[in-house]
Amino acid sequence: MRVTFHGGFGEKGRTSLGLASAGTSIILDVGINTSDGTAAAPGPAYYPAIAPEALAAADAVVVSHAHEDHIGALGWCLANGFRGRFVMTAETRAEMEECLSAYAEPEHRLLARSAAITIAEPGETLRVGPLTIRSGRSGHTVGGLWLHVEDGRRSVAYSADVVPASPVLAMDPIPHADLLAIDASYADDDVPPAERVAAIAAWTTARKRALMPTPLSGKPLEILMAVPGPVAIHASMRRPLLDQIAQAGWLRAGAGEALAARIAAAPDWHDGDAWPTACLLAHDGMGMGGPSRDLIARADAEGVPILLTGHLPTGSPAQLLHARGRADWIRLPTHPVLSENVALAQAVRPGILIGHSCDGRALAAMAAKMPPSFRPVRTGETLDL
Numbered sequence: 001m002r003v004t005f006h007g008g009f010g011e012k013g014r015t016s017l018g019l020a021s022a023g024t025s026i027i028l029d030v031g032i033n034t035s036d037g038t039a040a041a042p043g044p045a046y047y048p049a050i051a052p053e054a055l056a057a058a059d060a061v062v063v064s065h066a067h068e069d070h071i072g073a074l075g076w077c078l079a080n081g082f083r084g085r086f087v088m089t090a091e092t093r094a095e096m097e098e099c100l101s102a103y104a105e106p107e108h109r110l111l112a113r114s115a116a117i118t119i120a121e122p123g124e125t126l127r128v129g130p131l132t133i134r135s136g137r138s139g140h141t142v143g144g145l146w147l148h149v150e151d152g153r154r155s156v157a158y159s160a161d162v163v164p165a166s167p168v169l170a171m172d173p174i175p176h177a178d179l180l181a182i183d184a185s186y187a188d189d190d191v192p193p194a195e196r197v198a199a200i201a202a203w204t205t206a207r208k209r210a211l212m213p214t215p216l217s218g219k220p221l222e223i224l225m226a227v228p229g230p231v232a233i234h235a236s237m238r239r240p241l242l243d244q245i246a247q248a249g250w251l252r253a254g255a256g257e258a259l260a261a262r263i264a265a266a267p268d269w270h271d272g273d274a275w276p277t278a279c280l281l282a283h284d285g286m287g288m289g290g291p292s293r294d295l296i297a298r299a300d301a302e303g304v305p306i307l308l309t310g311h312l313p314t315g316s317p318a319q320l321l322h323a324r325g326r327a328d329w330i331r332l333p334t335h336p337v338l339s340e341n342v343a344l345a346q347a348v349r350p351g352i353l354i355g356h357s358c359d360g361r362a363l364a365a366m367a368a369k370m371p372p373s374f375r376p377v378r379t380g381e382t383l384d385l
């Protein structure tokens, strides 16, 4: 099996992995790269480095979840010669348009509306030519999957974004694979998630009002469980949040009831309203799309404390605020820390271990602490298994 690293290796964003065997080829994820938050218009580095002939030859694109760094280039694929089918869960399909409206070029967004999409369920087995594709719940978003592909001889597991110990979302074990691509978003960070959650609880408890930018999918559920005090929700988030918790099969036991109570107790907040005496959740997490784009500026102007909890692309509104000390940052883990990735590798026992979603320096820092099978592969490289 030939593995091609189209994006997200030695960089954060545009995550994409090509797999080919005996004349059949598939692509796992087609993300966009937000790491240049200053770019006015998307350039080539915004999209995965997939050659047009490889796109035209691909039989399927399997999408792990609806975050922009995994699905944002879906319409771009269609504009650049892809004629196969997309595969994703119903939940990812439901969130796709919201994501593309913030991150896809308008003509790509239009093309995405006519995309051929096959709906998959976690645990289901799909066949594309000689390739058998299995999946399981990733614990990262409702509808989020890890993927496992084999051609009868060799196997590849792609964790996509994964949360081994979410208090909210369930993760299924990944089976053995010859190559495992782990979610290296946090590189060698090994602060226990519970410590981060306690720090966020303390930060919010010490403030009467605050703005917490968040992605629309996955993380707000973690925030609702982490923040002990009153929370308000940007009105546009209520329906997506209720949709996410309605899918009980993705949640840990008891989490659905607890989240329903938290959401019911949180008032809606509309643009133009006075600041609530609460922690206000608004998407996205970087101030690059959604209501948080304007809200971050308003909170800054009005002296409202801002807490960031996720990835801060260079030049993004969130990163700029943080750089000048106007926003605090405490990581709310929605990716594995180092020891969780070590445990994952021990369970999957790959001959080759690689990491996606972090830059080259982070990969090098990680390599010193991971099993010897770890290889710091980069976007553009290929590997024959």
Ligand SMILES: [Zn+2]
Pocket (backbone or CB within 6 Å): 065, 067, 140, 161
């Ligand atoms: Zn994600």
